[in-house]
Amino acid sequence: MVKLATDYFLHTDVVMLAKDLLGKVICTNIGGVYTSGIISETEAYAGSIDKASHAYGNRRTDRTEVMFHSGGIAYVYLCYGIHHLFNFVTNIENIPHAVLLRGIIPLEGIDEIEKRRNMKFKSKGFTDGPGKVSEALGITVNDNGTDLQGDKIWIEDRGIKVDNKDIYAGPRIGVDYAGDAASWPYRFLISKIDKYQ
Numbered sequence: 001m002v003k004l005a006t007d008y009f010l011h012t013d014v015v016m017l018a019k020d021l022l023g024k025v026i027c028t029n030i031g032g033v034y035t036s037g038i039i040s041e042t043e044a045y046a047g048s049i050d051k052a053s054h055a056y057g058n059r060r061t062d063r064t065e066v067m068f069h070s071g072g073i074a075y076v077y078l079c080y081g082i083h084h085l086f087n088f089v090t091n092i093e094n095i096p097h098a099v100l101l102r103g104i105i106p107l108e109g110i111d112e113i114e115k116r117r118n119m120k121f122k123s124k125g126f127t128d129g130p131g132k133v134s135e136a137l138g139i140t141v142n143d144n145g146t147d148l149q150g151d152k153i154w155i156e157d158r159g160i161k162v163d164n165k166d167i168y169a170g171p172r173i174g175v176d177y178a179g180d181a182a183s184w185p186y187r188f189l190i191s192k193i194d195k196y197q
Contacts, residue, residue: 001025004155009071009090009148014097017090018044019188021099022167023160023196025107028153030138033112037104037127037137038160038196043172044186045087047096052178055096066145067096074153076134076144083131084140088148088155102173103128103189105196106136113137166192 004024011017019042027036045053047067054064054077066075067089075087075098091097104127106113113136114121127136134140139153146153168191175182190196 001156001158003149004157006070006072006149008155009088010092011071012091012095014046014090014099015044015186017088018042018099018186019167019169021088021155022188022190023162025156025158025160026101026104026137026153027108027156028137028139029151033109033138035109035113035137036107036156037113037133038107039101039103039155040105040193040196041101041103041128041189042187043100043102044188045098045100046186047091047098050178050184051181052172052175052184053096053098055098058096064096067098068094069145071097072148074139074143074146074148076139076141076146078141079131084134085130086134086137086139086143100130101133102130102187104133104136105190105193160196162190162196166190166195 021039024039047055048058055067070093071090073089075089086101087098168189169185171183172187
C-alpha cells in the first residue's frame, strides 16, 4: 500500500482526479480509532468556472478560503447544519478545485463504523452519501484544512483497479441551482460494488 503523495492532488484536471480516486482507500485515525473504506463515489467541482462550486467566480469567504490553498488538504463543511461533507482540495494554490467524497465501501474498523452510523454494515444505504461517509469515518468540520499527508486522514493506493466499464459517469446531485453546470457529467460511481468488496 502506498500513501498518495501531495503531488497527486496538484493535478490540474479535477475531473480526471475524481474518476481516478475510485478504488483508492481513504483512512482515518480519529481519537485513536482506525477506520478505512474504498472510495466508490465522487464528484468534481471545477472552481471559478463551475456554477455548482462554492468558489464559483473566485468567491473567497471564510468557508471557501481553504479551497484556494495548494491541493492535498481537506475541505470539510456543514450542509443543512447537520451533515459534515468531506472534499479533497486539488490543483495548485489559488485554483479552487475540489472533489467531494460521496461514497465508500467500508474496509477496516467496521465495528466502529457501525457504532458511528448506528446501523449494521449490510444495511441498505450504509455509506452511500457524503454525510454518511463522513460520519462513518469520524470526519467533522474540525478536520477542515487537515493535511492529507498526516496521520489523521490520508489516502492509499492498494492496487485496486476499477474497470472503466464498471464506472458510471453522470450529473452531480443537488446542484439544480447551477444552470448548465448542473448537467455536467462530473459524478463518478462504481456501478458494480460487489466486484470490489
